[in-house]
Amino acid sequence: MWGFLGPVLRPNIGGLTVIFLAQSFAALTQVMMPYALSNVVREIVASVKVAYLSWPMLFMHLLFFLFFAVADVLCTRYISSKQAVVGPKIRGFALLCLFNHLQFHSHKFISRSQAGVLTGRMLESSTAVTDGMWLLMTEMWPACVVVVASSIMLMFIEPWLGMFVLVWAFLFAVIAMYLAKQRHPMSKKTGAARARIAGALGDVVTNLLNIKLFAQERAEAARFKRVLEAEQREAVMYSMEAEKSRLILYFFGMVFKVTSLFIAVWLVAAEGLSASDLVLSVFLANVVITYAHASSKRMLELFDFVERLNGGIAAILMPHEIKEKPGALTDIAIKGEIEFKDVRFAYDSNREILKGLSVSIPAGQKVGLVGLSGVGKSSFVNLLLRLYESTGGEVLIDGVDIKNLSFTALYEQIALIPQDPILFHRSIRDNIGYGSPDATEEEVFEAARKGMSHDFIMSLPEKYETFVGERGIRLSGGQRQRIAISRALLKDAPIVILDEATSSLDSITESEIQDALAETMIGKTVIVVAHRLSTIRELDRILVFSDGNIIEDGNHRELLKLNGHYHDLWNRQVGGLMPD
Incomplete structure (x- = not known):
């Protein structure tokens, strides 16, 4: 988390420092106003004894009080205006950092993640950065300033009273921290439930047409309701535990308020504590308890923000599965020669898809890939695009291992026309x-x-x-x-991959586009993945895949003469479609 926050906050460290200093001064005003008020009381009490009121001195103390009252208003308003400028910048930069990291995740990572969950985690995390930071700077830190300043001021009046406030504040913080940590597991469950809602929403919105076509509106509403109810149960349990924690802290605060008043009254009776010092003690005790209550409540929320931030970091800032090598080539002009050398690949450990595949495709050659589903055609393309890493062997373009190319250099050389654009x-x-x-x-x-x-x-x-x-x-x-x-x-691009690129077109348009492509693709290396064999019969070369390897290699006429797998596929086609 800290490794993420450092770069996010660093560009705005100047604005954050100004806010921090202004907030510190604003917190001190909360201590200085009771002090100024106690001086006013002291002057009034003194005037009763001498039957004379010193208006100049009283006016000076009133001005002193007014100065800090005005300073408090100006500081808090300035802090709010500064937050309005700095906050969106930090939140936006945090979201940008998450977004930039997400873009370089592997195809495997993206395909096994829900778009709604990733989006929700990113938004929650970026918001948690600013919410948590303002909580620390504008509520937790001011409480520390108030407690320390109040304790120091009370020590000048009565050391025991000052020590009592300091020790109580320390115990209060320890208890609040303990209670917040106790709620941490429930906070994680609530965050996960919120993420599931985002995922369910994204899934439904993406498939609204399917829902309508299958008349499943009620079923999907019931399914989404169950997800909502699960989140509501977690939220209610979390809120009830939070209320228990607050009850303990409020009770502890009440004990402090009553005890500090009794101590102050006892000091008046036993040690002659002045009325002005009594007023100051009572006011400072109330200021301390007010800030302590507010900070304890927010401390519980701080763990929520930390969990939201960690949730996004855990979901997005995972190490990239496929990385560029240090010093990878960034600027390369290629002819388009492709070579697979003893390439092995498996999507998981249970089944190997490519089993030592080796093939060389000269630059400028037009090659078709055919075979039944699941025999390695898509894996061939995915490895060439480096959407996945091979488990063995090398994939070369113009004799250069694609692992030695930067992603930009690789993708500038390849154009993909997918089946489902x-x-x-x-x-x-x-x-x-x-x-x-x-x-x-x-x-x-x-x-x-x-x-x-x-x-x-x-x-x-x-x-x-x-x-x-x-x-x-x-x-x-x-x-x-x-x-x-x-x-x-x-x-x-010098290399073009067509993955069933004309399957959604009518026959006339397909023929026109094929003619246009034939003219445009002159001099380019073209890889065509096709089930409809009629689309590849005029290519320079056809590679027939079976069980993770190439079993036949030649043009359409040569392969028919072999009376092998390709010949069988051609004869079994009905209407240009290949059976699965």
Whole structure:
């Protein structure tokens, strides 16, 4: 946690120091005002004895009181205004740090996490940073200042009274800390329950169409209600335990208030404590108990903030599973040669997917990957994209192990057109332009024409400024596919991967796009993953996968002549579809 907070707070250390000093002075005013008031009482009592009231001296003490009263108002308002400026910066920077770390997590991490949970944890953690910091600086620290200053002032009046306040405050803090720690496990359970709510909400919102199509609105409402009720049970148990803790602390505070008054009265009777000192003692005791009560209540909340922060750190700031090597190549121009050397890979220890796969693909070659589901085609692509790490062997591009490339250098060389493209909730122009952020408007239009998306875009009311909705939901599957193809064409990378890229298109559009791609892909290394064999029959080469290895290698005609696995798949196809 401290390793995270240091870099987050450091850029705003100046503003935090000013707030800290202003808060310290504001806390001292709470002690100095009772002192000024006791001086006023002293002057009035003295005037009764001599039958003469010293107005100049009384006026000076009243001004002294007024000065600290005004200073308290100005300081607290200044602190609030400063918090309004510094707080959002710190919260935003904390969220940015979490976001930047999240971006470099592996595909495996992202795929096994719920988007709603990650989002909720990030927002809670960033808010907990500022809430916890203000709690410490504006409530816990002022209580310490008030207790110490009050104890010192009371020691000048009566050392035993000052020591009593100091010892009581120490015991009060120890008890409050103990009670807060006792509630810590319940705080973790409550935080986890809140995270489950965020995850359940995200899951439902993502699948609203499925819920509607299967008429499961009531079932999902009941499911979400159960998640809410579980969180409510944890919250109620947590709140009840908190009230028990507060009852103990308030009782302890009541004992202090009564005891300090009795001590002060006894000192008046036994040792002749003056009326002004009595007023000062009573006022300071009330100030101490007020701050102690407030800080004890907030101390219990401090553990909640710490747990929220730790929850986000535990969920987001985990070590990255796939990291760049120190000194990784950041600027490299490649031709597009791909080589797998004795590559082994398993998603888990129970089943190895690739079993010593070796293959070389020359630069500029168009290669298709075919085979039944689960035989290693997607794993081949995932390893080339370094979404996962191989468990053995090497994956090379132009003779360079991709582990020696920076992520930026690797992904600048590869364009992926997935089977199920996901678009940003932004304009069509932004989604196509994502392939090359520096592209001109005309280059975006040209990529759209080559991807056969320009015509349908121009038919939309807002044309290229049309927002596509979350994950591109406002567009049809074929339209999303064409946007993704246009985006990849704009990127103009030397290696292009098409993962069932035309599966969502009608036959005519597919044929047109294939013609456009054939022209655009000249000189590029192209990897095509396909179940529909008709889409790859004209490629330079076809690799047939089975049981984690390549069992056949050649072009369409050569493979048919072998009368092997590919020949069998071709003959079994009905309507261009491969059986699973």
